[in-house]
Amino acid sequence: MTETEAVLKGLMLLGLDGDAQAYRLLLSQLGGRLRVYFERRMRDAPGDVEDLVQETLIAVHTRRATYDRAQPFTPWAFALARYKLIDHWRRRKVRTTVPIDDYVDVLAAYTPEPGSAMDLDRALGTLPERQRDLVRDVKLEGLSLAEAGGRAGVSEGAAKVALHRALKALGERMRGRADG
Amino acid sequence: MRTDDLIDKLAARPQPIPAGAVPRRFVGLAAASALAALAMVLAWLGTRDDLAQAMTGRMFWMKAAYTALLGLAGFWALERLARPDGKADRAMLFGALVLALFVGLGLGQWLVADGEHRRAMMMGGSWRVCFGYILTLALPGLLATLVVLRRMAPTRPVLAGFAAGAFAGGVAATVYGLHCGESTMVFVGIWYTLGVLGTGALGAVIGKWMLRW
Numbered sequence: 001m002t003e004t005e006a007v008l009k010g011l012m013l014l015g016l017d018g019d020a021q022a023y024r025l026l027l028s029q030l031g032g033r034l035r036v037y038f039e040r041r042m043r044d045a046p047g048d049v050e051d052l053v054q055e056t057l058i059a060v061h062t063r064r065a066t067y068d069r070a071q072p073f074t075p076w077a078f079a080l081a082r083y084k085l086i087d088h089w090r091r092r093k094v095r096t097t098v099p100i101d102d103y104v105d106v107l108a109a110y111t112p113e114p115g116s117a118m119d120l121d122r123a124l125g126t127l128p129e130r131q132r133d134l135v136r137d138v139k140l141e142g143l144s145l146a147e148a149g150g151r152a153g154v155s156e157g158a159a160k161v162a163l164h165r166a167l168k169a170l171g172e173r174m175r176g177r178a179d180g
Numbered sequence: 181m182r183t184d185d186l187i188d189k190l191a192a193r194p195q196p197i198p199a200g201a202v203p204r205r206f207v208g209l210a211a212a213s214a215l216a217a218l219a220m221v222l223a224w225l226g227t228r229d230d231l232a233q234a235m236t237g238r239m240f241w242m243k244a245a246y247t248a249l250l251g252l253a254g255f256w257a258l259e260r261l262a263r264p265d266g267k268a269d270r271a272m273l274f275g276a277l278v279l280a281l282f283v284g285l286g287l288g289q290w291l292v293a294d295g296e297h298r299r300a301m302m303m304g305g306s307w308r309v310c311f312g313y314i315l316t317l318a319l320p321g322l323l324a325t326l327v328v329l330r331r332m333a334p335t336r337p338v339l340a341g342f343a344a345g346a347f348a349g350g351v352a353a354t355v356y357g358l359h360c361g362e363s364t365m366v367f368v369g370i371w372y373t374l375g376v377l378g379t380g381a382l383g384a385v386i387g388k389w390m391l392r393w
Contacts, residue, residue: 016197024191031183054186059393061190063333065201066263079264083335087392 009073016064027057034081041085045092052088056081123173131166138163203259205328206347210255213321213348217355220317225359239363244354246368249278250376251350257343258325262332268343275346279373286369293366301366310360310367314375315382318345318352322383326390334391341387342380349379 008026015023034056038049059080067076124132130152137148138159149159198204221227234240253275260266290298304310325344334340353372362368 015191015194018194018196020191020194023194024187027187027191028184031187050183054181054183057183057186057190059333061194063264063331065197066333068202068263069199071265075265076263079335080333083264083333 005072005074008077012064012067012073013069016067016069027060030060030077031057034077037078037081038085042088048088052081052084056084059084123170126173127166127169131162131169134159134163135166135170139167202262202332205332206255206258206262206325209321209325209328210251210347210351212324213318213351214355216320217317217352218358221355221359225313227358228361230361231358234361234363237363239365240357242365243357243363243368243372246278246282247350247353247357247372247376249350250275250373251347251354253278254343254345254347254350254380258329258340258347261334261336261340261343262329264333264335266334268339271343282365283369283373286365286367289365298366301364302370304362304364304367304371306360306362307367307371310356310362310371311375311378313359314349314353314356314372315379317356318348318375318379321348321351322379322386326383326386329387330391330393333393334387337387337389337391338384340391342384344387345380345383346376348383349376352379 008029011022011026011029015026031053034053035049038052039046042049042052056077060077063080067073124135127135134148134152137143137151138145143151145159145163146156148163149156152159152162154162228234253271256271256274257268260268260271290301293301322345325348326341329340329344353375356372356375362371
């Protein structure tokens with residue numbers, strides 16, 4: 001590791017002085033290490049690994065003036081990688097905080113086979129009363145989470161959590177019946 | 181694009197980067213911020229009437245040294261926080277010590293003063309405007325610093341924004357001494373300190389959303 005650091009730092013210093021060949025070697029050596037770094041941390045989204053490798057390489061290039069020649073190189077480069085990774089998670093989180101609508105899509109796309117399957121109303125009937133009301137208010141009548149929460153006497157956040165659980169249970173029940 | 185192609189493109193003709201590029205940018209920014217504040221003092225506030233005489237006194241320079249040292253602490257913190265792995269602990273400690281020392285001296289001055297003078301020492305003749313003037317004089321420098329900082333690699337936007345504010349606020353407060361005739365440690369310890377910290381707070385707020393890249 002310390003040997004690698006010495007090599008990478010040497011290449012970086014040459015690159016900072018304008019040596020294109022050393023700089024290219026640095027970027028490709030670093031690229032391989034970045035790929036391993038991101039692969040380990042993004043098992044859930046392997047398709048984004050290469051994007052992050054490239055984003056980090058671009059940051060290394062455009063922000064290389066912030067590298068302090070007196071300091072080790074590897075911590076500097078991986079601090080950039082870490083920043084890009086956190087930024088990526090932050091952006092993904094925005095997408096993953098809307099799972100409720102995903103469930104709705106799943107439910108809407110689901111067409112039960114006649115006879116063997118339950119319709120939505122019967123599936124709803126198997127839910128506890130509070131969950132049933134919440135699903136009805138929000139998903140069938142189109143109230144906002146805050147309004148539905150107000151009816152049930154809970155906060156918007158609690159309503160969101162409860163709705164999420166209810167839809168999950170609903171999905172499981174309908175799938176279970178359809179399979180069976 | 182394939183990563184190898186990207187690397188070829190990036191490494192095609194790398195511009196040489198001189199050593200010390202980061203501190204050099206901030207030295208330039210300090211000069212530009214001071215000039216902007218000076219222009220505002222000359223064109224808008226005017227220098228204090230007794231400037232020539234005041235400059236022979238000790239307090240004028242104490243005041244200038246205090247705010248310049250706060251600005252220096254901001255500079256030091258910025259120089260670290262502009263880097264992705266930068267830590268500003270020592271710079272922050274330095275700034276806190278400077279602040280504590282001067283405020284401590286002011287408190288001592290306040291304690292030995294008799295009751296009727298205390299209020300006058302604290303409020304002076306300009307306590308109402310001191311904070312706002314320092315903040316206003318610091319604005320051009322703060323915004324320029326944040327724009328430059330954004331193109332570097334700060335990974336802690338709030339802290340880096342605060343450092344930018346302390347830096348620009350320290351410079352502006354030093355220049356503001358050319359206008360402001362207040363000459364007690366108590367006054368400077370309170371209102372100048374608030375001016376610099378207030379600029380720091382503003383920098384932190386703007387930095388939180390501006391320093392993303």
